[in-house]
Amino acid sequence: MRQRYLALLSVFASLPAMALTFQTRLESIEWTVEGDKFECRLSQPITDFGSGEFVRRAGEQATFRLKAYNPMLGGGSATLLAAAAPWQPGRGDINLGSVRLGSGDVLFNSSQLQAGRLIGGLMEGRSPVVRHYSREGGVSEVRLLPVRFSKAYGDYQSCVAKLLPKNFDQVRQSEVGFPGGGIDLDAKAKARLQVMLEFLKADPTVNHIQLDGHSDNSGNRLTNRDLSRRRALAVMEFFKANGIPESQIEMRFHGERYPLAPNTNAANRAKNRRVNVQLQRVPVAEKPAPQAAAPANAAATS
Template identity: 85%
Template structure:
């Protein structure tokens, strides 16, 4: 009897662990396109799991991410595939490499290159698939289906065409140069400022701008300090002329004190002639509510 029991245990131990697959039924598949000037999202809900989503922020290429209701794949590494459809005989899956699975609402973000290959795969009828192996040898597979993708992809492209040139992380630290040595903004500087202004107008929560003027060490300390001030003023005047309230701008000037690179060549000195611009979102303090005052002839109560 004992030998029979051990043989059964050995048999079950040798069987492969069960695979758990999440995908939406074919007739229920839908793609959703959402977005604005700041980001565009193309997603497919996955039944009993969450969703797979392509996310493209302004100024960047798309990434692919997996979102889960339960917030976990168990950690560790997962494999990202552009899987061939069952109705495509002779075509193998394309392994796009590993992704690091974590916990929380978003389980992972792919690279931009991986997302681009997933897009190509979907257009060819392939399925974005995530395969995650557990410690006990089993694995779960999360699969998106290419049904109705082409129409959704066209809508997504319309959304991305309206994205701003840059996102906040890219634009919050901007540098305007004065390579010619004067105080006038050249065409390159104005073009850079116009991109920044486009973002500020689209996002009214960006309400604080710090300008720091700098010079090289060509003149004496006092003249360099004045040059850095006038360069900062040139940027400030440009922003004001394009609708930025002066109350949102802070101007500082430092002369030659903080060079980017040593002032050892004409090229280096040109780099040091600049205005650094920092954008921020500063909470506006709420005005206290007016205090109610009792009428002068009000009777006292006990």
Template identity: 75%
Template structure:
């Protein structure tokens, strides 16, 4: 049976009154690691409350998230601490700043800096602690314990080592430049396209590429339009050579139209010699059952 545990805040010198504290009994503490190429999670379930979760998405640093079964804390500002254990006299709590408790199952997401300091605190035996005061429910605390953390942290780091370089929001759109004015892909372009290609291979729902080629305004319009076509074609060929079907690619070319910057100096003209690459999720067309002919029995006689 789940129980709520009341702890005298005399253990914490700055709070001599009673607080409602949510934490898991020492012998029941566990850390779980979940994840894939897109996201890794390090989780401690909290008895009678929910869970504390470190979440690291591909291409980002971790944040700390507090999940709850219900909104027992109420909305409002709370303090996030890397708290010293009561059995460690002489060590003070480290105040990591405020977080805003919201509604719903996810009460807040910390900053990346706060999560990093919580990690360091856990490795030193400190506890992530959320302290919240509400006029209706009084002082409440939610505490994670550092028990068994080091082994779980190793498993979490092994998960993060397999994350993709970028997440979808970061990789979905990119500009491939042609600073030298030609139509060949340089090393930087290939590195950029490789990251996009690897994401597509990892996430089959990303199944379409839109390419749009551009040029600067040097030369005549017809020549520039052809240059923009050949640049887009160079990017298309890179994807095709690496396993993407031509049917998954839409190619457009605009010549000197739609410049990113005024064509008034060499640096700006280099910016305009580009191919815009956008990854998309295009729903697959629904398959319809073939129609079955109806035979008139009278015609069989």
């Protein structure tokens, strides 16, 4: 396979500046849909080149990327188009802006806006086209065709409907507030933790939860330290009640030591009454030992 591409490149290098188009023959066009709870992919193989692929991660809109067996387009920038079909007289191409070409297997990732407009164009019979102008004046194009797209897009939408609400980058850190004081989780806090819980159950590689409890400075230091402990404990109990082993949870508490905002008014103090929650992927041999907690000897009043 590699020798075939090297031979093609040798032929192209010996030719004068010209237009070169990569696309699959009409009768061989196919769209494939793959995915799980974390990501859905809708792709079309491109003969002698690679593939064009729409990728939608959980919690995000789709992007479009171009994958190549070999970096035939070279570096620099290229123009992304939603091109009108030859059988659509009077309709011009839609210029979606430029993309920066890389040198790896994935030549570029479009913006979410560009991908959305490409999908809309495919539904109208348009072709996603990547057009690259070389320094020698030649033009190279990579073209996907809209043949059989509607059926594949329906399958892709079915995959999208099963995605988790958020991806790991979006859920890995969160903050649970206790704006009214005390140690009980309110509805907003439980909803936020529920999203994290869904991800934990879907991805067993996320196997460690770090909890850091905090307070404002309303009470004395001993009271505040205990309040921060009991708030972190409330979050721990939520996870344990929903099937997360205690061995996967590390709890720390800091009292008033690390405020988010100066404790100068009621609104700022409300922000400081919180538990920071962080999800991690930790190899079993590296899991930290739980930190011993201070005894509870203060009432929940701040």
